[in-house]
Amino acid sequence: MDGIHDLGGMQGFGAVDHSPAEPAFQHQWEAAARALLQLVAGTVRASGGEFRHSIERMDPGHYLTSSYYEHWLTAAATLAVEHGLVTHSELEARAGGRFPLSGPVLAPPVADPGPGVARPRFAVGDRVRVREWHPPGHTRCPRYVRGKTGTVVRVDGIHSVPDIEAHGPARRHEPTYSIRFEAAELWDDGQNGASVHADLWDSYLEPS
């Protein structure tokens, strides 16, 4: 989905609130939220894709105005409700107020994952174009590279396609590649001497 999580290249954000070092958890509740998500995801056997998608479906306003561990809390509660461990009304009654959950899954369940790709279609040095498409479900193809042309710099292993695993028990496996995009190709702003690499699954790509 073209969600709020897909932040690469968006403009209007201010300075990075940088700190050179910080504790792993600033508050005890953050550690609890992290542990609860790990627990819920394990209990319901959520794939990495399903887990990430449960954050991506947050209301955009809530996403941007809440901290990282509030995202994890929201994901844990959403998965717990969707898999029947607890109900939304129980959560709100116990919390004594609103308990916002992520929005519904917009994509249908995947019944047929389609054929996997056992051998890489592309090799280092090949020019490839990223498919320009807007799937309603989970994807790990960032919006800022769609439709753009780049060069394969690395061929990695065969991995489960997140777009499939987020939407049911079916799985499809494909090679992933690291693709180098010149900054000028991405942003059309004449930047020199900079490139951005994105790691992409085989089916996100087409020959250029």
Place this chain on the structure above:
Amino acid sequence: MNSAHHPAPLSPVEQRVAALQALLTERGLVPEGFIDEITRQYESEIGPMNGAKVVARAWVDPGYKQRLLADGAAAIAELGFGGPEGHHMVVVENTASVHNVIVCTLCSCYPWPVLGLPPAWYKDPPYRARMVREPRALLAEMGCALPDDVEIRVWDSSAEVRYLVLPQPPPGTEGRTEAELAAVVTRDSMIGVARL
């Protein structure tokens, strides 16, 4: 931390965490001590001190550096580090003419075994939005101004690989021991938002 005698009222987010935790506990889904154990692991066992040892070893041992650049996870495992978010590691080397920096635009991917959990700013929108769009300007803004002839390579961790930047050793460190060198390696230099 709240005192047991004068507990501060819970904030709304704390109330929500407590609600979920209580309901899951009542259903028997939260093992005794689970949350404390998770907290302990992330607070004491992983962190940038691990990555600093990897970097220092690469600086003093050319054979190790070669293995590290060829197969990051295997070379990192030689020092005893590995685990979740560290199974597929690619180490990218800074040189006088190339600077590498890592980001995760879609979420918060980060090499936990060598750097620990990511800092808040790494997970927040400004860094994720801007590092792929204006890397030279953002690096300068963060205190890492690079000459125009230094090429910048941004690595967006959008699939299964997690990245570690191998910084250049700072000037004047020749002849130091591996342990002394590890002490000068910063977390930011291994993310790539600083040079040493």
